Amino acid sequence: MPAITATAPGKAILLGEHAVVYGQPAIAVPVIQVKARAIVTARPDRPRGWVGVQAPDIDLETTLADLPADDPLARVISGVLETIVIPQPPACTVRITSTIPIAAGLGSGAAISVAIIRAFSEFLGRPLPNEQVSDLAFQVEKLHHGTPSGIDNTVVTYERAVYFTKSNDAARGQMMTLKVAKPFTLVIGDSGVSSPTVLTVSDVRQAWLKDVELYEGLFASTGDLVKSARSAIENGDTPLLGQLMDANQEILEKIGVSSPDLERLIQAARQAGAYGAKLSGGGRGGNMIALAPIDATSEVVEALTKASAKSSLVTVVSS
Ligand code: PMV
Numbered sequence: 281m282p283a284i285t286a287t288a289p290g291k292a293i294l295l296g297e298h299a300v301v302y303g304q305p306a307i308a309v310p311v312i313q314v315k316a317r318a319i320v321t322a323r324p325d326r327p328r329g330w331v332g333v334q335a336p337d338i339d340l341e342t343t344l345a346d347l348p349a350d351d352p353l354a355r356v357i358s359g360v361l362e363t364i365v366i367p368q369p370p371a372c373t374v375r376i377t378s379t380i381p382i383a384a385g386l387g388s389g390a391a392i393s394v395a396i397i398r399a400f401s402e403f404l405g406r407p408l409p410n411e412q413v414s415d416l417a418f419q420v421e422k423l424h425h426g427t428p429s430g431i432d433n434t435v436v437t438y439e440r441a442v443y444f445t446k447s448n449d450a451a452r453g454q455m456m457t458l459k460v461a462k463p464f465t466l467v468i469g470d471s472g473v474s475s476p477t478v479l480t481v482s483d484v485r486q487a488w489l490k491d492v493e494l495y496e497g498l499f500a501s502t503g504d505l506v507k508s509a510r511s512a513i514e515n516g517d518t519p520l521l522g523q524l525m526d527a528n529q530e531i532l533e534k535i536g537v538s539s540p541d542l543e544r545l546i547q548a549a550r551q552a553g554a555y556g557a558k559l560s561g562g563g564r565g566g567n568m569i570a571l572a573p574i575d576a577t578s579e580v581v582e583a584l585t586k587a588s589a590k591s592s593l594v595t596v597v598s599s
Pocket residue numbers: 293296297298299300301384385386387388425427428429430431432477481560561562563
């Protein structure tokens with residue numbers, strides 16, 4: 281049996297992170313320049329039911345049986361077996377590699393889950409449809425995040441720019457594909473600081489519990505910016521989109537998830553001519569994004585490098 285390979289892209293949240301966990305809309309886009317890859321290979325030398333798990337990026341070589349049940353990789357593989365109802369799969373090895381930085385706001389956890397779900401379900405002869413792929417990845421996101429909104433698994437599964445609202449009564453949020461009237465360019469700069477989303481999400485929850493009124497106000501203002509950003513994208517008004525991103529960054533600073541490293545990169549991008557710039561994802565570290573005029577992209581990249589970005593990449597968002 282030939283090896284089965286599946287990939288899934290990274291993602292960037294354009295506007296609305298954190299507020300999306302509290303029911304406000306958010307906009308996210310796929311970042312196809314980075315990818316998670318899962319390869320499933322048959323192992324006829326092993327007994328039925330044996331599943332090897334290899335993740336060389338984190339020096340992991342083990343088996344499904346030896347992983348703790350609440351390990352995210354174990355949960356995603358077991359989730360596929362439960363969904364397809366195959367308790368004893370043909371022996372195989374699931375190998376995972378990824379170029380998406382971990383704990384950096386680019387959705388690496390969701391991409392790894394989606395790549396595994398696609399490759400493993402196809403290996404078992406029952407490739408799952410997108411809805412089930414996204415739902416299953418969402419279950420695993422709960423292990424990473426605690427209270428995820430569902431935006432990561434959605435944008436990574438569908439690989440489109442999405443306007444997303446969390447749903448309170450179902451796993452699946454409401455997703456709308458955005459019509460991008462005029463393609464726009466994002467420069468994504470990595471602060472190099474690892475910042476697990478679970479920590480920022482739980483810190484924001486603590487702060488919200490202490491001052492519900494203040495935080496609900498900040499989240500509602502974010503929701504207004506996101507709605508305006510959706511119109512800006514649909515009307516091709518890139519300069520306005522940049523201003524809205526700047527305004528969102530101001531709110532994220534008040535929410536308490538920015539950092540001096542991120543702000544240094546954001547300032548550098550703005551000074552180099554970006555229409556707007558902000559942190560993206562959980563914050564406190566990880567990545568920032570800058571909306572760059574097409575003729576200033578290389579200046580923005582250069583400015584980020586000078587401001588000590590660990591790396592940067594350029595992606596174009598279109599419909
Ligand atoms: O840091 P990331 O890429 O996992 O993005 C998190 C986005 C949050 O809004 C902070 C959390 C969520 O579940 O939506």
